[in-house]
Amino acid sequence: MFFPAIKYDEPVFRPPGEARSAILQATLGCSWNQCAFCEMYISKKFRARSLEDLKPEIETLSKVYKGVKKIFLADGNAFVLSANKLIPIVNEINNQFGKLQRISSYALPKDILNKSEHELKELRNLGLKLLYIGIETGDDDLLKLINKGETFNSTLEGIHKAHDAGIDTSIMIINGLGGKKYTKQHALKSAEIINKVNPKFLSTLTLSLPYGLDHFQNRFNGDYKQQTIIELFEELKLFIENLDVENVIYRSNHVSNNLPLKGTLSKDQNELIDLLNVAIKNTSKNIYPSPPAIL
Numbered sequence: 379m380f381f382p383a384i385k386y387d388e389p390v391f392r393p394p395g396e397a398r399s400a401i402l403q404a405t406l407g408c409s410w411n412q413c414a415f416c417e418m419y420i421s422k423k424f425r426a427r428s429l430e431d432l433k434p435e436i437e438t439l440s441k442v443y444k445g446v447k448k449i450f451l452a453d454g455n456a457f458v459l460s461a462n463k464l465i466p467i468v469n470e471i472n473n474q475f476g477k478l479q480r481i482s483s484y485a486l487p488k489d490i491l492n493k494s495e496h497e498l499k500e501l502r503n504l505g506l507k508l509l510y511i512g513i514e515t516g517d518d519d520l521l522k523l524i525n526k527g528e529t530f531n532s533t534l535e536g537i538h539k540a541h542d543a544g545i546d547t548s549i550m551i552i553n554g555l556g557g558k559k560y561t562k563q564h565a566l567k568s569a570e571i572i573n574k575v576n577p578k579f580l581s582t583l584t585l586s587l588p589y590g591l592d593h594f595q596n597r598f599n600g601d602y603k604q605q606t607i608i609e610l611f612e613e614l615k616l617f618i619e620n621l622d623v624e625n626v627i628y629r630s631n632h633v634s635n636n637l638p639l640k641g642t643l644s645k646d647q648n649e650l651i652d653l654l655n656v657a658i659k660n661t662s663k664n665i666y667p668s669p670p671a672i673l
């Protein structure tokens with residue numbers, strides 16, 4: 379939810395699941411800002427905002443959004459803030475809003491690993507119950523090629539550490555991230571890491587190239603050959619076929635996706651695979667996804 383009385387530093391992004399949440403920009407931009415596929419915060423220099431700056435915004439939001447149940451801390455990875463900075467912000471939110479269902483933010487695995495178990499539990503007890511983590515892939519080769527700054531192991535450790543503290547995760551994977559050459563290892567290693575962490579939420583987005591194929595190929599440190607829509611469906615099918623999880627709420631209904639999918643895994647696994655088979659059968663060969671408009 380956006381409110382005109384708050385002067386947001388645009389652009390502001392939030393996950394689809396936070397459409398009804400009040401948004402507080404605890405940080406601006408992304409502290410990493412180096413992933414080859416991501417242009418979300420290229421216009422912003424990362425900085426943390428002070429509690430003094432945030433207090434009047436929290437007060438305004440709490441007055442306007444009486445009864446709101448969820449708060450999302452923006453921007454890119456507000457969870458990068460140290461516990462010493464985050465705890466007073468969360469306390470102020472709780473003081474102003476009263477009872478909330480949850481507070482959430484985007485996070486990188488390293489942002490979780492940088493906090494102690496005790497700090498994570500304290501944040502959880504104060505209501506920070508969900509972290510959105512764009513792990514993008516479980517494949518170490520690809521993580522390096524896209525310059526994610528994380529590995530299979532760091533991602534695994536970070537997510538486990540959050541779960542051990544009682545913090546749920548919503549994990550995002552990017553369909554088509556490695557192109558034709560890396561498609562198989564991307565699907566299989568992504569399924570492997572999801573199986574090891576069993577997140578509460580899982581979503582797949584499709585690689586978008588708002589600045590064109592050449593731009594991405596120049597930023598990707600390997601041989602990137604774009605996949606056709608059928609190849610993207612096949613990659614997604616291989617990923618889903620290899621999932622072995624329980625009660626994971628799965629969504630693939632981002633604007634970038636060519637086929638909206640949703641279900642609970644593994645319960646709906648066969649149904650999702652059937653839908654992908656139909657899509658593969660009914661999609662013309664050699665059709666590539668169209669590039670989205672530049673943000």
Ligand code: SF4
Pocket residue numbers: 408409410411412413416417418419454455486512
């Ligand atoms: S960490 Fe997230 S927001 Fe930051 S550059 Fe990578 S994908 Fe973009």
